[in-house]
Amino acid sequence: MEIRLKPDDPMLGLPMTDAYLRWALQAVEEVAGDKGMRVILRQAGLEHLIGNYPPNQMVFTGHTFKEYADLNRAILEFYGRAGASFVRRIGRLSARRSIEEQDRLFGLGRLALKLMSTNVQLKMGLISMAHGFKTLYKEAGVEVDHRVEEHEDHFTYSIVHCPCCAGMEADRPICGMWLGALYEGGLYITGGKVFEYREIACRALGDPACVFWISKTPVSG
Ligand SMILES: [Zn+2]
Numbered sequence: 001m002e003i004r005l006k007p008d009d010p011m012l013g014l015p016m017t018d019a020y021l022r023w024a025l026q027a028v029e030e031v032a033g034d035k036g037m038r039v040i041l042r043q044a045g046l047e048h049l050i051g052n053y054p055p056n057q058m059v060f061t062g063h064t065f066k067e068y069a070d071l072n073r074a075i076l077e078f079y080g081r082a083g084a085s086f087v088r089r090i091g092r093l094s095a096r097r098s099i100e101e102q103d104r105l106f107g108l109g110r111l112a113l114k115l116m117s118t119n120v121q122l123k124m125g126l127i128s129m130a131h132g133f134k135t136l137y138k139e140a141g142v143e144v145d146h147r148v149e150e151h152e153d154h155f156t157y158s159i160v161h162c163p164c165c166a167g168m169e170a171d172r173p174i175c176g177m178w179l180g181a182l183y184e185g186g187l188y189i190t191g192g193k194v195f196e197y198r199e200i201a202c203r204a205l206g207d208p209a210c211v212f213w214i215s216k217t218p219v220s221g
Helices: 018-043 065-101 110-114 118-139 176-190
Strands: 003-005 146-150 154-159 168-170 197-201 210-215
Touching: 003 065, 018 065, 065 176, 110 118, 118 146, 118 154, 118 176, 154 176, 176 197, 176 210
Parallel strands: none
Antiparallel strands: 003 168, 146 154, 154 210, 197 210
16 A cells, blocks of 8 residues: 655644543554554654653643554554554554543443444444544534434444544555444444444545445344
C-alpha cells in the first residue's frame, strides 16, 4: 500500500484526548511487544511518546489527530499486508479500554438494552457512540461530524473528522482502527454478537467522509 502525505489537510490539527492516544499506544505495545512498539513509534516520528504515554484522562492537553494518523500510517507501512488486520486489532483493544473506562460517554445501560431486539441494540449503540464523540468534542469547542444512517439491511457510520487518515492519501481505505472499534462496540452492546464491518469510503481516497458499512444480521454470536 502506498500512502502519500497531504500536509495541508485541516484535520491534522484537530485535538486528540490524552486517553485515546494512550489506549492506542497501549494496544500497539500489547500486539507488537515493547520492541515492535519502539520501532513503530520511531517510524511514525513519535519518539517523544516512547516511555512517555499521555495520562489516562479524557482531556485535551495538546495532542492532535496528526499523532494518531502518523501512528496508523507507521503500522500499515511496517506490517505491509498484515497491516490492515493489525490496525483492526489496535482498534478493538483501544475500544475495549474505552468501553471499560469511559462508560459515561458511551454507556447506555446494558440492562435497558437487554429488552430490545439485536437490531435496536446495535442501532442505539452506534447512535450512542456518535453522540459520545460529538459531546466530547463539543466540550473542547470543536464540532465533529459523526453520523449513523439506517438502511434496509445495514447501517452506515460516517465520520468526516477522522483521525486515522488525517493528512493522508492512499489507494485503498486505511481506517481499519474504526472497524475494530465498531466491532468491539457491537460485541459489547449486543452481548457478544458479531456483525460484518467494511469501510466503503475513506477520506484518504478523496471521499468526503470515512464510511463504515455494518450488517444488520449478525454473522455469529
Ligand atoms: Zn478515515
